[in-house]
Amino acid sequence: MKLSEIKNKLNKLDKIAFQLPNGELVPNHFHVTEVGKVTKHFIDCGGTVRNEKVVNFQLWNANDYDHRLHPEKLLSIIELSERILGIEDLDIEVEYQGNTIGKFGLDFDGKNFLLTNKQTDCLAKDKCDIPSEKPKVKLSEFNNGSSCTPGSGCC
Numbered sequence: 001m002k003l004s005e006i007k008n009k010l011n012k013l014d015k016i017a018f019q020l021p022n023g024e025l026v027p028n029h030f031h032v033t034e035v036g037k038v039t040k041h042f043i044d045c046g047g048t049v050r051n052e053k054v055v056n057f058q059l060w061n062a063n064d065y066d067h068r069l070h071p072e073k074l075l076s077i078i079e080l081s082e083r084i085l086g087i088e089d090l091d092i093e094v095e096y097q098g099n100t101i102g103k104f105g106l107d108f109d110g111k112n113f114l115l116t117n118k119q120t121d122c123l124a125k126d127k128c129d130i131p132s133e134k135p136k137v138k139l140s141e142f143n144n145g146s147s148c149t150p151g152s153g154c155c
Contacts (some may be wrong), residue, residue: 001106003055004089007078009108010071018059018094019112021104026059026096026115029067032074034058035081037090046124054093055081057106061097093118 010016018026040052081087092106094115104115122130 001092001108002089003078003082003087003092005108006092006106006113007075009113010075010078013071016069016071016074017112018096019109019114020096021115021117025112027061029061029065030069031060031062031064031067032057032069032077033060034095035077035087037085037087038093044123046127048124050123053088053090055087055090056093056095058095059097 015028017028018030020026034056036056038054038056041050042052043049094104094106096102096104096115102115103118105118107114107116122128
């Protein structure tokens with residue numbers, strides 16, 4: 001989800017809820033402790049220099065059970081971040097504390113913001129000779145039609 005998309009959705013909501021990939025909701029007394037732009041400048045395993053930028057939201061639970069972040073407040077935090085930090089309309093990455101800090105993508109189901117699992121990937125598959133898809137092998141072709149019987153020495 002891009003920053004412009006969450007701003008559009010926040011304008012239409014009465015309350016904010018974030019849902020974890022396992023279906024649990026982030027406790028409704030969460031805080032958004034950071035909104036920022038994260039730039040990652042790196043070299044992939046194929047030697048290509050890359051730059052990635054994302055907008056980062058950090059969600060945090062406090063013992064402040066009376067606190068509720070309202071859509072207009074989050075919208076004002078986002079707009080302040082855009083002005084002060086020069087944040088562009090980038091994809092959003094959300095940090096949330098589980099057993100360790102997790103990084104999630106963001107989606108919306110019409111009611112809740114969904115924290116989506118992110119996966120690592122090789123960005124240079126063409127240079128690493130990694131097949132794009134695992135080859136499918138038929139077992140009947142694997143043993144070339146020969147049969148394997150007990151005592152034959154084939155297994």
